Amino acid sequence: MPADISPPMTKGKTPIVVRVLVLATFVVILNETIMINAIPALMDYFQVTEVAAQWVSTAFMLTMAAIIPTTGWFLQRVTTRQAYATAMGVFIAGTVICALAPTFAVLLIGRIIQAGGTAVMMPLLMTTLMTVVAERDRGRVMGNVTLAISVAPAMGPVVSGLILQIEGPHAWRLLFVMMLPITGLVTWLGLRQLDNVGEPQPSELDLPSVALAGLGFGGLVFGLSKFHGDSYTVAALITAGGIALIAAFALRQVWLQRNGTPLLDLRVLLQGTYTKALVLMSLAFLAMMGSMILLPLYLQNLRGLSAFQTGLLVMPGGLAMGLLGPTVGKLFDKFGGRILVISGSIGIAASLAGFTQISMTMPYWQLLGLHIVLMVSLAAAFTPVFTLGLGALPMHLYSHGSSMLGTIQQVAAAFGTALVVTVMSARSTSLIDEGTPVAVATLDGMRLSFMIIAGLALIVIAMAVLLPNRAAVDPHAAPVDESDAPELVKH
Template sequence: MEATMQGSTQPGEKKFKTIPILVSLLLSGFIGMFSETALNVALSDLMKVLSITPTTAQWLTTAYLLTLGILVPISGLLLQWFSTRQLFVAALSFSILGTFLAAISPSFEFLLTARVVQAMGTALLLPLMFNTILVIIPAEKRGAAMGMIGLVIMVAPAVGPTIAGLLIESLSWHWIFWLSLPFLVLALVFGILFMQNVTKVTKPRIDLLSIVLSSIGFGGIVFGFSSAGEAEGWGSPKVIFTIAIGVVALVLFGIRQMKMKQPMINLRAFKFPMFVVGVAMVFICMMVILSSMLILPMYLQQGQGYTAFKAGLLLLPGGIINGLMSPIMGRLFDKYGPKWLVIPGLIIVAVTLWFFSGITAASTVAFVIVLHSTLMIGVSMIFMPAQTNGINQLPIELYPDGTAIMNTLQQVAGAIGTALAVSIMTAGSKNYLKTVSDPADPSNALPAFTEGVQNAFMFGMGVAIVGLILAFFIKRVIVQHKTQASMH
């Protein structure tokens, strides 16, 4: 252990140029997250321009998540096969190519392909970013460092919709991607100049069956849930079949990993109870964030009749507050541990979503801004502290596996959350129309849509309450002893 892991990190604590490495990773991470959510505000616009339905448009988000769900589990293996520099250059190259293709997209199919290429870049970058930070930053300062990641990861989705709205209003949706391109090129140049190799390349045996099972498993579940958000609904054979195949493949994948000497993802990480709680919290948080970030812009544009820019502008304060809270929560976490942040955070999230479930076409701008900002404060209290506390319990040799598990399940949670929210919203609207005398009357469309949106927020509240019950089991991990124990 000493020889493998410490060989790559110990002599290097001084040698690592921490700031330039962090700048390269955070800049590219920021643009990756920006383009992931900037498109949400453009969906209403894209539906008109490309003549597609909401469920087809949802695939621009779903295909992105599906690609991440398939590739991120393999990232733990890639981190052991390729150097930090090689993976960074590959990640940025995919991101740049995907962004360029999206910027010149003439049709929906072309744009969908570009999103998949973009997602390949993000799938390599996210685990690389977390793993590198875990290696180069000592445990006692990790909360603050993860807080900085939180600042970047949360501000990007926050400013994304606002900037996207402005670009759509004055230019066209293509400019969302043209704007990202120079920053990605800059991050690549910066990375080539300053990125260092922080992990040792061990080249473990590649087990093709594990890769196939993992891809079918995570891919099937993400695809099944996303299809359920479409018109066919939960009862369709396609949905039931793909989810069932996904679950069976994942069970077989899990059994195979436990029997292998060198597993693709070391599931022994789940033997650490705080890691399990951390994973559950991150899962719940991602479901709430991504479903809200999809439903809210739709509601503001279709329910309240705002332009894409105004809808983005209304979501900006909440996102900025979340970003600013992240480093503060990181420092509070380093000082007090996770419990006194996570439990109040989940109470805030549940109460806010309950208020959101009463939203109507007459709800004021101030009401939406205050609620969204409060929701984002709650999320910042849960996400990073639970994630850092969970990974802190793992011995160093399980870091690549821990980050791969966390990042994979974030994508799966995002896909499940958005699919459930969209299908609950659609079902709510349909049920409302069944109760009126003339469903075809245009005056019934808005109340039906509002009813659907309210139902989607009620679902989010239910998820938050489940998280709150789990949060009572969270305990602070004392890192000093853990890392030393795993090193000696």
């Protein structure tokens, strides 16, 4: 988007374009977690193993990781309406395929197509928000974004658990059927209400960069997912291969910054505030995903709760996180980000430390309280971090900054999952070999996993202290001339 666009928003009002994109993002992100409770039903219907059935979630995450790096280029190439129509159209097509899937392979194809549409929505929302919302109001509006991206994942397992109470072999199809009228209505409203923000900037698509990004980030996420019960050697080799391809992708982008159009402009990393925010967000997201994996395992495998009961127990935390988002945003606009991010970071570490004390008899109200503290603390951190990080970038880098944030989120989610499952499995297996009862060994492995992510949360506190109170640069400044760029661009 060109740099001469100024935010058309007046203080106290949220532009229609942002409201529509928040609603659409809520719908597509809800879909990301809605299949969690459907694994047993899919195993029974398609006669596949649990490992195979898990691919309905793994394939979604892999596709997101592979596609999001290309969205920075895509969003600069098309209008807002074109990007929205493409994202929602692809998502609806994937949903139809999933609803009608006659085989498990077709279902996976549908999920991959769904993920392709979802991958565009979050960067589109972030880029548009940073372009049209005045700096003084970004915290409040970003708080509404937090509501969408936190409540939706929390509601997914609960909604699916409720729908899957319906008897019948095809009950899982209703998870997609119910999405169609909602998504169709949101798409129609969006195309009626959306105005284009900025003008497209035609540029060539570098196909080697697309291949390196897809194979690199997709390979990294896939390698991390292979740590879940597979050969650690194979998982490590795939992960290392993904990292090597990402390194090649980065070198290619640096070269294109001098000789062409980069797919993902790495100059965003030259903004210190953005880079600090990226690290903080990654570690906080890793901690959140780690807890999201461990808590259901603990509640269902050790405490005997059903998937639906587990969803109900963790839902208040997700709702609290989302509903407090707008309030956190207003506090950010008034007081700045430092006190919110530092307080939130301390709350994250404290709640995770509390989870290291889980036992077979810990009261559910204590678990509920710890989870709410964790989610509220994440809300206090995420809204300011997103706003400060993207606000530190010049306008012409918004789409690339949003794309990198989305990519790193997917990698952090995969790494967090791999970390906690690997630590838990290794610890419990070691204790079982020593003669410890399975339940006791598993519980000890979960405690150790919580301890490790609580330790990582201490780094979040350190990064929070380094963040400024406000964005350090004028985000509407003209693009920087490459001749004045730092060494990363020149060499």
